[in-house]
Amino acid sequence: MSEPLLQLDRLDVGYGDFQALFGIDLHVAEAETVSIIGANGAGKSTLLKAIVGLVRPMRGDIRYAGASVAGTAAHKRVAQGIALVPEGRRIFPSLTVEENIVIGGDVGRPGPWTKHRVLEAFPLLTRLLKRSGEGLSGGERQTLAIARALMSNPRLLLLDEVSLGLAPIVVRQVYEAVPVIKAQGTTVLIVEQDVNQALAVADRFYCLLEGRIALSGVPGEIPKEQITQAYFGMPASGGRP
Amino acid sequence: MVWTNAVIQGILLGGLYALFATGLSLSFGVMRLVNLAHGDLAIFAAFMTLSISTTLKINPLVALVIVVPAAFIVGYILQRLIFDRVVGVDPAFQIVATFGLGIVIQNALLEKYTADTQGLNVGKLKTSTIKVNDTIGIGWLPLFTFATAVAVLGSLALFLQHTKLGRAFRATSDDADAARLMGIDIKRVFAVSMALAIATVALAGVLFGSRSSFDPFVGPARLIYAFEAVIIGGLGSLWGTLAGGITLGVAQTIGRQINPQWGELFGHCVFLAVLVLRPTGLFGKVQSR
Numbered sequence: 118m119s120e121p122l123l124q125l126d127r128l129d130v131g132y133g134d135f136q137a138l139f140g141i142d143l144h145v146a147e148a149e150t151v152s153i154i155g156a157n158g159a160g161k162s163t164l165l166k167a168i169v170g171l172v173r174p175m176r177g178d179i180r181y182a183g184a185s186v187a188g189t190a191a192h193k194r195v196a197q198g199i200a201l202v203p204e205g206r207r208i209f210p211s212l213t214v215e216e217n218i219v220i221g222g223d224v225g226r227p228g229p230w231t232k233h234r235v236l237e238a239f240p241l242l243t244r245l246l247k248r249s250g251e252g253l254s255g256g257e258r259q260t261l262a263i264a265r266a267l268m269s270n271p272r273l274l275l276l277d278e279v280s281l282g283l284a285p286i287v288v289r290q291v292y293e294a295v296p297v298i299k300a301q302g303t304t305v306l307i308v309e310q311d312v313n314q315a316l317a318v319a320d321r322f323y324c325l326l327e328g329r330i331a332l333s334g335v336p337g338e339i340p341k342e343q344i345t346q347a348y349f350g351m352p353a354s355g356g357r358p
Numbered sequence: 359m360v361w362t363n364a365v366i367q368g369i370l371l372g373g374l375y376a377l378f379a380t381g382l383s384l385s386f387g388v389m390r391l392v393n394l395a396h397g398d399l400a401i402f403a404a405f406m407t408l409s410i411s412t413t414l415k416i417n418p419l420v421a422l423v424i425v426v427p428a429a430f431i432v433g434y435i436l437q438r439l440i441f442d443r444v445v446g447v448d449p450a451f452q453i454v455a456t457f458g459l460g461i462v463i464q465n466a467l468l469e470k471y472t473a474d475t476q477g478l479n480v481g482k483l484k485t486s487t488i489k490v491n492d493t494i495g496i497g498w499l500p501l502f503t504f505a506t507a508v509a510v511l512g513s514l515a516l517f518l519q520h521t522k523l524g525r526a527f528r529a530t531s532d533d534a535d536a537a538r539l540m541g542i543d544i545k546r547v548f549a550v551s552m553a554l555a556i557a558t559v560a561l562a563g564v565l566f567g568s569r570s571s572f573d574p575f576v577g578p579a580r581l582i583y584a585f586e587a588v589i590i591g592g593l594g595s596l597w598g599t600l601a602g603g604i605t606l607g608v609a610q611t612i613g614r615q616i617n618p619q620w621g622e623l624f625g626h627c628v629f630l631a632v633l634v635l636r637p638t639g640l641f642g643k644v645q646s647r
Contacts, residue, residue, distance in 0.1 A: 171535055195541030207536035209529045220525055224541025269541060 120183050122147045122304050123168065123273055128177035130160075130167045136175065137163040138328045145273070150295065150305040152315035152336075155325035156348060161308040162204055164325070165275045168306075169201045170194045181273070196224050198272035202279060204308075206262040210251035214242060217250050217261055221268030228270025229301050235264045238297055256287035263294055273304045280311045292318060312348065326350045359493040364615040366496060368608030372587075373504030374569075376603030377562035378580055379587035380510060380596070381555030387594045388531045388551040389445045392452055395460035397581030399556055400563030402463050403429055404572050407564045408476055418478035422564055426557050433556025437549040445548060446534070460577060467574035478567040503565045507603070510558055511596050518596070527551060531594070559584075586629040592642020601640050605632075 121144040130138040137160045145151045155161050166172040168179060170191030179187045186194055200221075209217055218232055236243050239260050245253065253261065259279055266274060276295075280288040288311070295318045298305060309315035316322055316336040324332040324347040332339065332347035378400060385391045393399075403425055410421040440459065444451040480499065487495040518524035530537040530547045537544055566572065566580065583606060591602025606625050613624025632639065 169539060171538065190543075191538040192541045192543045195539065201539050203536065203539060207533050207539070209532040209536065211528045211532050212525065216525055220529055220540050220542075223522055223526070265540070 120180070121145055122149075122182060123306070124178075124180040125164075125168075126178045126180065128164075128167065128179065129175040130163055130172055131175050132163075132172070136328065138167070141177070141330060143323055143330065143333075145304055145306055147272075148299070148302055148304055149320050150299060150307065150318055152307045152309060152319035152322040153325060154309060154312050154315050154322060154344075154348060155331075157310065158327075159325040160328040161325055162277055165201060165277050165306070165308055168275060169199055192224065195269055195271075196226070198226055198270070199275070200225075200266040200269045200271035200273070201275040202259075202262045202266045202277060204277040204281060206255075206258040208250040208253065208258050208261055208265075210249065212250050213246065214248050214250060214253070214261060215246040218242065218246075218264050218268060221265035222270075225269030226272075230267040230270045232268070235267055238267075238294065239264050255283050256290065259283060259287070259291050260294075263291070263298075267298065267303075271303060273306065274298060276305065276307045276309075278308060278310060280309060280314055288314060312344070316344075324348055359491070360615060361612070363494045364611040365608055366494060367500070368611035369604050370496070370500035370504045370607070371611060372600070372604030372607030373500070373507035374562065374565060374603070375583050375587045375606050376591075376600040377503070377507040377510060377565065378559060378584040379591070379599045379603055380507075380514065380562075381557075381559040382581075382584045383588045383591075383594070383596060383599045384514070384551050384558075385555045386588070388527055389441075389534075389548045391441055391445055391548075391552075392449070392456070393441070393552075393555070394453060394456040394581065395463060395577075396456075396555075396559055396584060397579065398460040398463040398577035399429075399432075400559045400566065400580050401572055401574065401577040402467065403560030403563040404478065404567035405467055405471055405476070405574075407567065408471075408478060411478065418480055418564060418568060419483070422561065425560055425564060429560030430553045430557040433553035434549045436556065437552035438545075441552060442545060442548065464574050464577065471574065473573055473575070475571040475573045476567070477571045478564065480568045484568060499565075499569055503569070506561065506565065507600065510561065511600050514554070514558075515596050523547075523550065583625075586625065589639055590629055590632045592639025595639070595641040598639060598641030605640070 123145040125141050125143040128138060128141040129136060141164065153161050153164065163172060167174055170189060174187055178185050181199060212220065218235060241257065241260055242264055245257060279291050292314055295305060307315055307319065319336055321335055323330050324344060326347060332344065382393065382396050385393055407418045407421045407425050410424055411418040440455055444455045483499050486498040489495050518527055526542045526547050529540060530542060530544050534544050587602035587606050588599055590605050591598030605628060609628035610621040610625040614621035
């Protein structure tokens with residue numbers, strides 16, 4: 118069996134003296150969509166930050182495309198094909214929407230995602246091109262953040278809490294982009310608090326609880342009660358996660 | 359007419375202050391670094407120019423073709439060796455590191471050139487004047503300085519707005535971590551921005567030394583004017599820096615017109631007034647970070 122595109126081996130991550138992740142073992146195969154679910158503070162975003170290089174692991178290894186990237190600088194990982202749509206969108210306010218899109222492709226790999234292709238996939242952005250990155254609605258900002266990340270033609274796209282703060286209809290629109298992205302052969306790793314949404318698009322999932330993997334599997338094969346228990350760390354009482 | 363002349367002289371002086379302030383604005387705008395050695399680096403460039411022009415027997419302004427590129431390289435190296443270690447950490451470390459560098463520069467200059475005041479001899483350019491009428495005269499050197507400031511600021515504005523690296527500068531200024539996620543090498547952006555900052559302040563130092571006398575210890579006063587120009591104009595606005603420099607220059611010349619002792623006092627008063635009435639400066643934006 119070939120090596121997965123992304124593999125985390127016994128990964129410990131923290132900030133100073135505070136350890137947020139403990140011995141994470143996780144793998145994502147090429148062209149797979151994997152969701153990481155977990156309650157607030159479970160360490161989901163820290164995990165993504167470690168994968169993109171914004172936080173250095175304390176111990177363990179991050180292997181991407183067969184090589185360790187644990188010591189590789191964040192900007193070099195983008196050139197290698199890892200892109201993150203960060204929590205909070207992080208749109209550049211002093212750049213126009215068009216510049217925000219283009220800057221995503223300044224460093225990256227050649228591939229199917231060009232400015233033209235991105236605007237075809239997200240037509241909403243076409244009429245906003247000359248607008249400042251400031252003052253966009255939440256949905257517009259999220260769409261722009263995804264478009265910007267795609268411009269680097271990532272092999273592995275990480276989506277961090279893309280539904281956070283968005284109206285349900287906008288969340289649905291944002292998630293409609295996932296199959297479009299998958300169709301280009303991009304591997305997608307989704308971090309999400311909205312469990313139903315995350316499981317609906319995933320081939321596999323991991324559930325984090327207090328910095329550790331509490332459960333993993335294929336959505337639909339694991340009973341909801343078990344997922345709820347792993348999510349909250351307590352036996353299910355009939356509620357939904 | 360004497361007031362009109364004071365305003366004109368103030369505008370031209372403002373060009374020099376803007377040139378001093380440009381690098382400060384750039385380094386603060388891109389990496390939130392307050393370089394307290396900024397003024398000392400300007401005076402260092404003036405002394406280097408003095409040595410080069412004396413040794414090679416060339417006009418100090420011609421020596422700029424050596425000094426400005428050298429300052430660019432010095433800025434790049436300083437960023438990589440010293441300033442990178444204090445960006446994004448407790449500002450107290452920035453203060454200690456840059457203030458310390460300033461002291462090292464002052465004492466190195468004292469050792470090499472003594473405390474004697476020096477000047478750069480640019481020949482007739484220093485005294486040549488366009489005589490408009492009996493009370494208004496525009497010096498060629500102040501005019502050249504002002505034109506240089508406008509050209510430098512205009513070039514920087516074009517660079518920031520229309521080049522890939524300029525776009526990376528603006529993105530890094532907005533959100534350095536998000537810029538890293540775009541594949542931008544922010545350490546390189548920091549180094550180039552400091553290189554540009556030191557190159558512009560070297561230019562300012564040489565033009566200052568061409569119109570005034572200087573010694574190893576006048577750097578901190580230049581730093582204060584540069585700060586005032588940046589803050590009056592508004593943090594992060596290049597053209598605001600020019601407006602800030604002009605405002606400061608005009609305030610000083612008007613003050614001096616009222617009483618020769620009041621020039622600097624008037625400048626500081628205008629700075630304080632702007633701080634009280636419009637803390638974000640004339641063209642500054644309030645940004646949520």
